[in-house]
Amino acid sequence: MSAEPIISVKNLEKHFNDGAVHALNGVNVDIAKSEVLVVIGPSGSGKSTFLRCLNLLERPTGGTVIFEGTHLTAPRTNINVYRRRMGMVFQHFNLFPHMTVLRNLTLGPTELLKKSQEDANKKAMQLLERVGLADRADAYPSQLSGGQKQRIAIVRALCMEPDVMLFDEPTSALDPEMVGEVLDVMKELANEGMTMVVVTHEMGFAREVADRVLFMDEGIVVEEGAPEDIFEHPKSERLQSFLSKVL
């Protein structure tokens, strides 16, 4: 990798319950600009914890996370500023149920980026148009389907104009027939050159869209490489056994 990585993770550790549970045991990853990194692994492997450590929703117990040259894990870093540039999409959408779709999308831009409501609305409507949900701008989240909710959640993150998008199992809570519409939006995003870190069980998506796949188990990166290497020529026994179960 020639250019400076956009996110650089060194020796990342996360222990829960005073060290009784080791979720992450020294993870090292560099993520390049415009790279799509897909993280796979069995449940409890630490892949979600890894993702949540990147924007410090989970505070690492050891190691460093460097984002665009800033040590996020340094004690004096104001994490709120950097989170604005790191969009996050959750398994359970977490839309704000007391606001309309449009307000969900513009709350961050108006309150944090100090955009005018008008500018924020314009940007939000453009993005809604692109995911095909412009007609739902005035709906409340409870009036949407799961797939629609997740597309709105992606747009909500995009409205902050982030440099990186983090996806935490974005399709795991969806009915099967709605998975496609969400993955399509993510694919489009990847094609536009968005830097993405995606934790997922969608092996098809990983194979098709990922630039690099990370296989995690028991809090470490067991194997990483291009999707074809990971899926066609798995080296480690753990990856082979994992793939035999999920493919």
Next chain:
Amino acid sequence: MAESFARLKESFIFNFIEGARWKYITNGLWVTLKVTFFALLLGVAIGVVVAMIRSAYDQMKDEMKPGFGKTMLTVLNTIARLYLTVIRGTPVVVQLLIGYFVIFVSTTNTVFVASMVFGINSGAYITEIIRGGIMSIDHGQFEAGRSLGFDYFQTMRFIVIPQAFKNVLPALANEFIALLKETAVCGYIGLMDLTKGGDVIRGRTFSAFMPLIVVAAIYLGLVIFFSWLVGKLERRLRSNER
């Protein structure tokens, strides 16, 4: 039947019309409403702030780095807990007397003293109501706010509190109704509220039935009216979530 009705009418006229004694009731009612209103405002303000301190401490004590912020929060949390313990552990009448004879000795404005005391008292209960509301909100809401870049208090203000408020509205209404009735002990510090007004009439006319029943009926009417109002508000707040 007609005879007892006539006697009631006569008693009503004697108790309220003669000597314009109805003014004790109307003036008293006004005082009761004023004290309840200001106490509620103060109580909700205290409740929101203290509930935020309490839940901020509970949620963040593990993730915060040692330093000024954490020390402040720990101190505030200790004060908040002390406040809750003392206020909920002593009778409101005693608090009222202490407020009047010990704390606010220099003022003769009893409406102010009563509003303060009932506000501070009710704030303790409202704190716990709102804290329960905050805890009832899915943690994902909190994470979504934080992940956008909102700090703890912004997340509370824009995302958690508005939802929590909706969830606790019935409990808050309950507290408001309790507060309205609790202010009936205002007479202890010589404040002419609705109850005291009725009691003064009783003292003048030596007839207990009419003034006290009317006072009770007015309280009941107020409670029924406010319950209805809150019900309406609740339905309106809920309507957009269907």
